[in-house]
Amino acid sequence: MLQIDHTFDTRAALAELGDGWRFAAIGLPVLIGTSLLLYRQDWVGMPLQAQLDHYRQRLQVPMLAMVCLGLAVLAFSSGDTRPLPFVPLLNPGELMQWLGLLLLWRWSRQIGEAQEVKSMFTVLMGFAAFGLITLMTLRASHHYGNETWSVEMLTHALPNAALSIVWTVLGIAGMLLGAARRRRALWVAGASVLGVVVLKLLLVDMRLLGTLPGIVSLLTVGVLFVAVGYFAPMPPAAANSAGDGDEGTGPEPQP
Numbered sequence: 618m619l620q621i622d623h624t625f626d627t628r629a630a631l632a633e634l635g636d637g638w639r640f641a642a643i644g645l646p647v648l649i650g651t652s653l654l655l656y657r658q659d660w661v662g663m664p665l666q667a668q669l670d671h672y673r674q675r676l677q678v679p680m681l682a683m684v685c686l687g688l689a690v691l692a693f694s695s696g697d698t699r700p701l702p703f704v705p706l707l708n709p710g711e712l713m714q715w716l717g718l719l720l721l722w723r724w725s726r727q728i729g730e731a732q733e734v735k736s737m738f739t740v741l742m743g744f745a746a747f748g749l750i751t752l753m754t755l756r757a758s759h760h761y762g763n764e765t766w767s768v769e770m771l772t773h774a775l776p777n778a779a780l781s782i783v784w785t786v787l788g789i790a791g792m793l794l795g796a797a798r799r800r801r802a803l804w805v806a807g808a809s810v811l812g813v814v815v816l817k818l819l820l821v822d823m824r825l826l827g828t829l830p831g832i833v834s835l836l837t838v839g840v841l842f843v844a845v846g847y848f849a850p851m852p853p854a855a856a857n858s859a860g861d862g863d864e865g866t867g868p869e870p871q872p
Contacts, residue, residue: 618643635697641709644687648716651680655723681724684717692748695766696756703760705753714749718742743806747787754783777821778834784814785838789845811845814838 625631625639653661654677662669696703696710706712725738758776759766770776791807794800822834 618646621646633699635699636694637696637698637708637710640687640691640694641713644691644713644717647680647683647687648713648720651677651684651720654680655720655727677724681721684720688714688717688745692752695759703756705757711749711753711756714752718745718749721745747810750783750787751780754779774829777817781814781817781822781834782837784810784817785841788814789841792845811842 621642622639625634625642631638654673658669658673659666661673691710691714694710696708698704698708698710706715722738722742725735725742728734728738755770755776756766758764758770758779762775762779764770764773764776788807788810791810792804793807795802795804795807818835818838
């Protein structure tokens with residue numbers, strides 16, 4: 618990783634690339650090593666395959682800690698992809714972030730069989746995915762809306778309008794999916810996101826109504842709110858546990 622960083626500083630051709638390429642290249646060895654530990658243990662264990670289980674778990678922890686550190690560092694990157702144009706998701710920085718999140722999810726499925734532990738990590742992964750989508754929205758506002766990549770952009774109309782619309786779509790998607798699969802927890806999570814959008818509209822977006830992005834965001838969110846109430850009613854509480862199993866499973870036949 619240090620050698621890759623040094624190469625970007627010393628090679629003129631690489632120095633002209635955007636920071637998105639630099640961060641992706643530096644983090645690539647960590648993602649490759651962690652992927653091998655999680656998906657191809659037999660490759661990593663050679664020639665001491667029999668002893669692999671004794672040290673694999675210990676080795677995963679520092680590697681995954683570096684993945685988390687990389688996710689935090691990339692959160693402050695604007696995702697500059699010079700000389701190529703910026704495309705949301707299809708750029709090196711954001712691809713690395715989603716791959717890192719996938720590795721953390723894979724690890725969380727292996728650490729234990731307790732349902733409480735898996736549920737906790739599911740919630741954490743949901744928050745992390747929500748954060749990544751938020752960062753993608755802000756980067757798109759920066760590259761396509763000529764917004765300065767700084768904390769001050771959170772006080773401008775365009776990024777706030779984009780966040781309100783994207784968060785509303787996420788909340789509605791969660792409610793629709795929860796209603797379709799009869800999973801109350803997922804429905805409540807989507808409704809909670811919509812609650813955050815309402816607070817944001819009242820506390821932040823209302824003072825931006827004099828701008829075109831503010832008006833568009835308010836009208837769009839209002840229409841989506843009306844639609845979701847009709848298409849995604851709350852599943853009954855008893856259906857939450859049933860939704861975790863096979864869909865369409867009817868009651869057991871009585872003798």
